[in-house]
Amino acid sequence: MTRxxxxxxxxxxxxxxxxxxxxxxxxxxxxxxxQTPQGQAFSEADLARLQLLCDLSEVYDLPDDALAMVMSLIDQLNTARGDMRALIQAVATEPDEVRGRIMTHVRSIRVTGRG
Structure with missing residues (x-):
């Protein structure tokens, strides 16, 4: 259970x-x-996020609107990382020939910049 x-x-x-x-x-x-009957309740993830917010606002003197933009970008990056991990796991379950075709296609995209 989350504290x-x-x-x-x-x-x-x-x-x-x-x-x-x-x-x-x-x-x-x-x-x-x-929101609880006792008031606001913060998770451990919220605490980590709040520490990051404090650090960003202290070190870079960012106003709230800039902090919101930075946090949105961090959230998007974390989502993309999770999606990439899931994709890697899905590809890993495919047969060797499928993984080979995927890798060939990935290399082609890296070289040409298009699919």
């Missing part, structure tokens, strides 16, 4: 985070906590 943390717990865990900054990140929709 969830309250706003108070999150602020206590993450040194660079204060309640105002947390509310700003939530308002900018760069982190989306679970």
């Amino acid at each position: 969830h943390f309250s706003e108070t717990e999150v602020v206590a865990i993450l040194d660079d985070l204060n309640p105002a900054r947390l509310r700003s990140f939530v308002a900018a929709r760069v982190v989306t906590p679970l």
Whole structure:
């Protein structure tokens, strides 16, 4: 079962985070906590995301709209990586001749830049 943390717990865990900054990140929709009868609840993944947000905003002094764009790009990259892993696993289950044709086609695309 996934553990969830309250706003108070999150602020206590993450040194660079204060309640105002947390509310700003939530308002900018760069982190989306679970809504519970007790209030907002943050997952461990949210904590990692919040730490990254704090680091990005501290090191690069990024405003919330830029943070939202950066996080969107990171999310897209992570999705693409997951899709690529799934595709690699699917191709690995194919017979040798199919994998060979796929690799030949991939090499052709790399050389010519088109399929």
